[in-house]
Amino acid sequence: MLFMTNLFNERKLRILFKIYRVFILTLNMDSHILPADLPNCKLNDYSYEQGFDEQLLINSEFADCFSCPICHGIPRNPIELTLCGHFFCECCIDKQFTSLPYYHEDEYPTIDCAVCKTSFHRSHALPFERFYPPMKKVYHLVRLRCPSGCPFIGDPQEMDRHQSFQCDLREVRCPSIGCEVTMPFHQLRDEHVAVCTKLMIYCESCLLPVKREQLKEHNCKERMAAAIKGIS
Numbered sequence: 001m002l003f004m005t006n007l008f009n010e011r012k013l014r015i016l017f018k019i020y021r022v023f024i025l026t027l028n029m030d031s032h033i034l035p036a037d038l039p040n041c042k043l044n045d046y047s048y049e050q051g052f053d054e055q056l057l058i059n060s061e062f063a064d065c066f067s068c069p070i071c072h073g074i075p076r077n078p079i080e081l082t083l084c085g086h087f088f089c090e091c092c093i094d095k096q097f098t099s100l101p102y103y104h105e106d107e108y109p110t111i112d113c114a115v116c117k118t119s120f121h122r123s124h125a126l127p128f129e130r131f132y133p134p135m136k137k138v139y140h141l142v143r144l145r146c147p148s149g150c151p152f153i154g155d156p157q158e159m160d161r162h163q164s165f166q167c168d169l170r171e172v173r174c175p176s177i178g179c180e181v182t183m184p185f186h187q188l189r190d191e192h193v194a195v196c197t198k199l200m201i202y203c204e205s206c207l208l209p210v211k212r213e214q215l216k217e218h219n220c221k222e223r224m225a226a227a228i229k230g231i232s
Helices: 002-026 060-066 090-098 133-141 156-166 185-190 220-231
Strands: 078-081 087-089 110-112 119-121 125-127 171-173 182-184 200-202 209-211
Touching: 060 133, 078 090, 087 090, 090 110, 090 125, 171 185, 182 185
Parallel strands: none
Antiparallel strands: 078 087, 078 125, 110 119, 171 182, 200 209
């Protein structure tokens, strides 16, 4: 009876493995697991989040319209002060507020506009989503070259997405747990993935994900049995 049960389980495992293999092959998956939208490793650093250098402007006639008086760049995420109408980078204003010594004690802390010295608090900063439509259109007319040097050209928001998640020249960190390598995305994709021992790859036999350094000790049958048991 035990022999028949083991035989049945063995056949069941083989059938499920064949179904799984056909399903995975239809996805046309690469041999390694590397997200194409890895974030720029400088993302969320103030030096990165502040405005784009005005030297990147293609149509310089818009430079004075949106130039941030604090960082002197073209804002990635512009805000407008409702009390005076001046534009700033959102991150520049937030940095000024959070650097106040009494920021966490005062319920409504205020700072002065860097241009006209009008006092305002954070609620007076209008986000881009609430700009008047004509002002949004002007902002989207601004054209910038990619700071990394690739041929891409776009408006500030398009450039922000490009530089953060799409540019082949952006600095990224290897997503493999235990690997601390940082390099341009195109080098990570074209060179590093072929040698990274921490990278998750797909076993050519069972198509299950496994770390490259564990591939030699990887037991397809045991992994398949564990995977099937986990979903049954």
